[in-house]
Structure formats: C-alpha cells, structure tokens
Amino acid sequence: MADCKFLENAIQIIKRARDEDEGGNYSEAYKSYILALDYFMMALKYEKNDKRKAIIRAKTAEYLERAETVKSYLGNPELKKKVVAGNGGSAEKPSEDSNSKMKIALENTILQECPNVRWDDVIGLLSAKEALKEAVILPIKFPHLFVGNRQPWHGILLYGPPGTGKSFLAKAVATEASAKFFSISSSDLLSKWLGESEKLVRQLFALGQELKPSIIFIDEIDSLCSVRNDSESESTRRVKTEFLIRMNGVGNDLDGILVLAATNVPWLLDSAIRRRFEKRIYIGLPDESTRSKMFQMHLGDTPNSLSQADYKELASFTEGYSGSDIAVVVREALMRPIRMVQSATHFKNVVAPDRRNPAIQKTYWEPCSPGDPEGVPMSWMDIEGDALLEPLVTISHLFKALKSTKPTINSEDLNRYTQFTAEFGQDG
Structure with missing residues (x-):
C-alpha cells in the first residue's frame, strides 16, 4: 500500500482546494491543487497495488486538469462567470465553429510524412506482421477478397513488455499501407470543455470514415481506456463509453477503418x-x-571487428x-572507443584507407x-580533427x-504477460 500519510495529506488538501474553488478564491485553490498533486505523486510512487495505483492515477489526472482550468481563470476574471466548480471543465458551450476546429485538430494527427520503416526493418515478429498485412494490406490491394461474411479485422491490440517493437510495427504499417494513418494519444482526445471530449472521439471516427481506408493508431491506450470504476470522473467515463460505441460500429460504419492500439499493461484495460x-x-x-540480428542492425556500418x-x-x-x-547496450559500446580517445595519453601513426576516397591510403x-x-606522448587535443582514426568496436566493448546495462523486464512481469496471453491473447 502507499504511504498512508501521503494519500491522507493529498485528500485533506484537495478538500481545502475544492472549498476555495467553490468559493471563487482561485488563487488559493490553485496553490492547494498543486500541493495536493505533489502528495498524490508521492503516493503513486510508493503504491504497489495496481488497482489502487490506477485510482490514484485517475484522480491525479482529474485534479491536474482542474488545476490548469483554475489557473486560466487567474489571468482572466471574466471567465469566473463561466465556471462550474469541481466538474473538471467549463460549462460554456464551444463556439459554433468548434466542429471545424476539432476536425482541423484531428487532421493534424494524420502522418503527412512516411516514417520510412519497411516490414523487413522489423526483425522477427513474423505472426504480428502477417496479422497486420492480413488486416491492412490485403483488404486495400484485393478488396474483392473481403466480401460477404469474410471481413477484415477492425481492431488489433499489440501488447507486451516495453521496448519490444509495438510502435515500430505501427510505423511499418504507416509506411507500407496506402491508407490515411492517424497517430493518436490520449491528449488528442481530451478537452477541458464539458462534453467536447466525446465529440472529439465521434469526429475522429467520422473523419476516419471520410478518408477511408484509414488506420487509427492509439499508443498507450491504457491511459485512455483503463478499467472503469466508481472513483473516476464523469467526463472520463463518458469518453470511454463513446469510444466503446464507436468501436462497436454503432452510429458509424467501421468498413475501411482499422483501430490499431498498443499497450504495455493490457490487464489494466477495461x-x-x-x-x-x-x-x-x-x-x-x-x-x-x-537478438543476433539486432546487434548487427544497431552496429550498422560503424567500424568494428565482430564476426x-x-x-x-x-x-x-x-x-x-x-x-x-x-539498442542501449550497443549505444554504450559505441561510446567506448570515444572514451579511449579521450583518456589516451599516447598516440601512434597508422596507415588506413582515406575516408573520402578508400582507394587512397592515408x-x-x-x-x-x-x-x-611507436607511441608518442600527446592528447586528443593535439590532433587535427580529420587526422584521428577511431578505434574499432570490439566484442570486449560490447561485453563491458x-x-x-541490465534488462528492464523481470520474470514477474513476464509471468503477467504469459498469464494474460493464456487467457485473452495470442503469441506474436
């Protein structure tokens, strides 16, 4: 459990902040919100229970949003008339052109430049690549194959430990597919205006339908669609409900739309x-x-002596x-020859192919x-920039x-993924 004092202090300060907020004393309310958020973050740091962490995280996000809203009132007293204290947003109706503004905002999430990541650049993950080709590439290239009861997948969730290539796969999809690619984060779909977040979700799917074939990629979807509970705010609950409705195809046709999502914590999803x-x-x-291929890929054309x-x-x-x-191991190894240069007290002359013209020796x-x-006492400061030959990266550099550099995933985390896959998923 979290340190009770942190959580108790946060709750007490939040009560004071809400009282000041409701009384229109926004300066003191803002200070109290910020102080309470510090205590919430400390409670979150020490909390071990995932369910309690999710509740604390949701409350932190809710009060952070309210603090930002209150801060905006400090510089504009006229906005005080538009406040609905404690609801996490203003009851003021968006302007008449809000739909067009939302559309423009969502259009900005469309990737305009190709990430230039090909299927061959994604090492391994054969099953995942085949599933994505089946869901994205084939329906676009051979639409006549997907008629009647044979329909392409409309929702694909990529889950697993951090750093295993989920977002990289999404970049490959964006490169290889002849489709509009929306790259969405939770911040793109959340608004301080009451009721506008749901409209953003609706507008997203409507825009996807308008520009189909389209792919809506949502990274870290757990931040948007975690397990529903009684302690979450009403606005958060409405966003989740709207997302559920759109994903189910109610009120819009999902034909031509793929929702691709990624998460490191699939068990937190509703x-x-x-x-x-x-x-x-x-x-x-x-x-x-x-892993062997990854070492080769990350070393690339850096001079090395590895076989x-x-x-x-x-x-x-x-x-x-x-x-x-x-990737981190290789980056660390790549820096070791540079450190050799920095710490060297002696240098010697060697003959090697010219960098600009390998046919010439220099x-x-x-x-x-x-x-x-053959060594000469000197430091790297005494050498002209182009006259230095970098040492080769060796196997010893990589082992050092x-x-x-230790792995970031432990056996306990892997067991959770294994259990989730056994119950709900499939191996990629």
Whole structure:
C-alpha cells in the first residue's frame, strides 16, 4: 500500500482546494491543487497495488486538469462567470465553429510524412506482421477478397513488455499501407470543455470514415481506456463509453477503418474495450536468432571487428533483453572507443584507407598504450580533427557494456504477460 500519510495529506488538501474553488478564491485553490498533486505523486510512487495505483492515477489526472482550468481563470476574471466548480471543465458551450476546429485538430494527427520503416526493418515478429498485412494490406490491394461474411479485422491490440517493437510495427504499417494513418494519444482526445471530449472521439471516427481506408493508431491506450470504476470522473467515463460505441460500429460504419492500439499493461484495460479488439497479439521479447540480428542492425556500418560467431555469442548472453535494451547496450559500446580517445595519453601513426576516397591510403593518429614503442606522448587535443582514426568496436566493448546495462523486464512481469496471453491473447 502507499504511504498512508501521503494519500491522507493529498485528500485533506484537495478538500481545502475544492472549498476555495467553490468559493471563487482561485488563487488559493490553485496553490492547494498543486500541493495536493505533489502528495498524490508521492503516493503513486510508493503504491504497489495496481488497482489502487490506477485510482490514484485517475484522480491525479482529474485534479491536474482542474488545476490548469483554475489557473486560466487567474489571468482572466471574466471567465469566473463561466465556471462550474469541481466538474473538471467549463460549462460554456464551444463556439459554433468548434466542429471545424476539432476536425482541423484531428487532421493534424494524420502522418503527412512516411516514417520510412519497411516490414523487413522489423526483425522477427513474423505472426504480428502477417496479422497486420492480413488486416491492412490485403483488404486495400484485393478488396474483392473481403466480401460477404469474410471481413477484415477492425481492431488489433499489440501488447507486451516495453521496448519490444509495438510502435515500430505501427510505423511499418504507416509506411507500407496506402491508407490515411492517424497517430493518436490520449491528449488528442481530451478537452477541458464539458462534453467536447466525446465529440472529439465521434469526429475522429467520422473523419476516419471520410478518408477511408484509414488506420487509427492509439499508443498507450491504457491511459485512455483503463478499467472503469466508481472513483473516476464523469467526463472520463463518458469518453470511454463513446469510444466503446464507436468501436462497436454503432452510429458509424467501421468498413475501411482499422483501430490499431498498443499497450504495455493490457490487464489494466477495461474488459469491454478488450473485447472490441478482435485480434490481441503478444509482442514478446526477441529470441536468440532475433537478438543476433539486432546487434548487427544497431552496429550498422560503424567500424568494428565482430564476426558472425561474436554476434551469436552476444545473443546467447542477452536472454531476457528487449529490443530497446539491446539498442542501449550497443549505444554504450559505441561510446567506448570515444572514451579511449579521450583518456589516451599516447598516440601512434597508422596507415588506413582515406575516408573520402578508400582507394587512397592515408596516415592517421590512433590511441595506443604508453608502452607501445611507436607511441608518442600527446592528447586528443593535439590532433587535427580529420587526422584521428577511431578505434574499432570490439566484442570486449560490447561485453563491458552488457555488464553496465541490465534488462528492464523481470520474470514477474513476464509471468503477467504469459498469464494474460493464456487467457485473452495470442503469441506474436
């Protein structure tokens, strides 16, 4: 449980903030809201129970929104007449052109530039890629295959540990699909105006239908559609209800629309939301073969001395590492030759191909040990920029980086994903 004092203090201060808020004393209300939010964050930090954390997180978001609203009143006294204290937003009706403004805001979430990530750039995840091709590429290229009872998937949920490639897969979909791609976060669908968040959700699906074929990608969907409970605000509940209605195809036709979502905590999703995603694909940790390819990919064309046997050895030592963990290991290893240059006290001349014209040999300075007979006492500051030859990245650099970079996923987390997949999902 959270430190009771943090939570108790937060609740007491919130009561004071609401009293000041209702009394129109917005300056004191704002100060109290901010102080209470600090206590809520401390309570959230020490809370271990997921359900209680979800409740605290929801309350934190609600009061943060209210604090921002109250702050806006401090600089404009006329707005005080439009306040409905404690409801988390103003009762003032949006302007007549609010629908067009919402449409413009949502159009800004459409990716205008291709992320340039191809299927081949996504290492592994064969089942996930095939499911996405089946849901996105085939219906667009061969629409005559999907008639009658054979319909493409309208909802796909990608879930798994952080750093396993869920968002990267979405970029590949955006690149490969000839469809409008909406990249949505919870902030794009939440508004301080009462009732406008639901309209944003409706407008999103209406715009998706207007521009179909379209893909609506919602990253971290758990922040928008967590389990419903009695403690959440009424505005949050209405947004979830509207999203459920649109995902079910009520009031609009989902033909030509794919809702693609990603989450690291699928067990926090509301069961009704979970049901709307017909395909729930587990994006797990990479296997040994995939890890070997990841090391090669991240090293790229950086000068190195690694062989295929070295890559396999590294893969065998990185069981439990995610794709992003491996990327961090390689980045750390790539910096080690630079540190060798910084700390070197002796350099020697070596002959190597010219950087601009490899057909020509050129003399460079390379760091060496003080005991090297060809070494010259000097520092990197004494060398002209183009005259320095960077040391090769070696297998030892990578193993040293492994010692200082631990995996971010533990066995307890993996067990939760395994349990969720057994109950609701499928392996990717």
